[in-house]
Amino acid sequence: MKKTAIVTDSTAYMTKEHVNEYGIHIIPLNVVIGNEAYQELVDLGTDQFYEEMAATDVLPTTSQPAIGRFVELFEQLKAEGYEDIVTIHLSSKISGTYQTALSAADMVDGIQVAGFDTEISCSPQGYFVIEAAKLADEGKSANEIITRLDQLKQQVSAYFMVDDLNHLHRGGRLSGAQRIVGNMLKIKPILHFEEAEIVPFEKVRTEKKALSRIVELLKESAQQKGIAEITVIHANRPDKAEEIRKMLSETHPEAEVTISFFGPVIGTHLGEGSLGIGWRNEN
Numbered sequence: 508m509k510k511t512a513i514v515t516d517s518t519a520y521m522t523k524e525h526v527n528e529y530g531i532h533i534i535p536l537n538v539v540i541g542n543e544a545y546q547e548l549v550d551l552g553t554d555q556f557y558e559e560m561a562a563t564d565v566l567p568t569t570s571q572p573a574i575g576r577f578v579e580l581f582e583q584l585k586a587e588g589y590e591d592i593v594t595i596h597l598s599s600k601i602s603g604t605y606q607t608a609l610s611a612a613d614m615v616d617g618i619q620v621a622g623f624d625t626e627i628s629c630s631p632q633g634y635f636v637i638e639a640a641k642l643a644d645e646g647k648s649a650n651e652i653i654t655r656l657d658q659l660k661q662q663v664s665a666y667f668m669v670d671d672l673n674h675l676h677r678g679g680r681l682s683g684a685q686r687i688v689g690n691m692l693k694i695k696p697i698l699h700f701e702e703a704e705i706v707p708f709e710k711v712r713t714e715k716k717a718l719s720r721i722v723e724l725l726k727e728s729a730q731q732k733g734i735a736e737i738t739v740i741h742a743n744r745p746d747k748a749e750e751i752r753k754m755l756s757e758t759h760p761e762a763e764v765t766i767s768f769f770g771p772v773i774g775t776h777l778g779e780g781s782l783g784i785g786w787r788n789e790n
């Protein structure tokens with residue numbers, strides 16, 4: 508049996524196949540719509556979330572998992588005989604989830620829990636989770652896995668764009684927001700993570716221009732460091748995502764190109780219609 512358990516949160520939006528294949532443990536974040544609180548992907552699916560959003564004027568909010576969820580899971584993994592745990596989370600600058608996982612780790616004796624802040628979210632977070640799970644399958648310890656995940660940070664990128672910047676602004680997750688009000692809210696900047704925070708990368712006026720700029724950045728990155736994996740990420744735009752996936756699998760036949768989604772929690776902050784492209788370099 509492997510000695511290290513891998514835990515992540517729901518915002519990695521892992522496929523069921525990966526979760527089952529690698530035995531990954533997932534703690535859900537929460538979405539509150541009106542008076543109803545949901546654990547995303549447990550009692551609120553992504554399609555249902557976007558349908559409800561289209562039918563109501565109520566603005567949803569999100570919250571990190573309760574600390575008890577982590578404590579319970581860590582205790583359970585200890586009882587199952589794991590020697591240590593790696594718990595991998597969305598950027599600590601956009602959610603308290605990582606800090607909560609660390610606090611829970613302090614409350615559980617008799618098992619080492621190593622936390623990892625991916626400084627990103629969504630399927631690029633999943634790249635770290637899968638790498639960790641593969642290493643755990645090889646019998647690597649939590650410390651060895653964390654060392655490799657730190658290196659992997661140099662190989663993971665993501666750029667994204669939103670249809671309406673007000674969602675991010677309202678949720679307070681756009682860094683330097685005081686400088687961004689006014690005109691900026693009317694345009695469609697390309698966004699990315701810099702030192703774990705969401706910041707505008709370039710100001711672009713149309714989605715078409717934003718998309719071709721991201722494709723250009725991907726191409727440059729491929730030339731410099733090779734591309735192993737690309738993910739097109741969408742907020743309820745499956746047709747557009749498929750069009751981009753098809754185009755990228757023609758221009759990058761060397762890479763595995765897949766589609767993922769912005770689920771309820773991230774969709775709350777980005778809004779319907781958002782698109783992103785994440786990738787992992789070969790080296």
Ligand code: MYR
Nearest residue numbers: 569570571602628629665680776
């Ligand atoms: C919480 O309530 O703790 C969750 C807050 C989540 C904030 C999400 C902000 C947008 C993240 C975009 C990620 C795009 C990755 C390609």
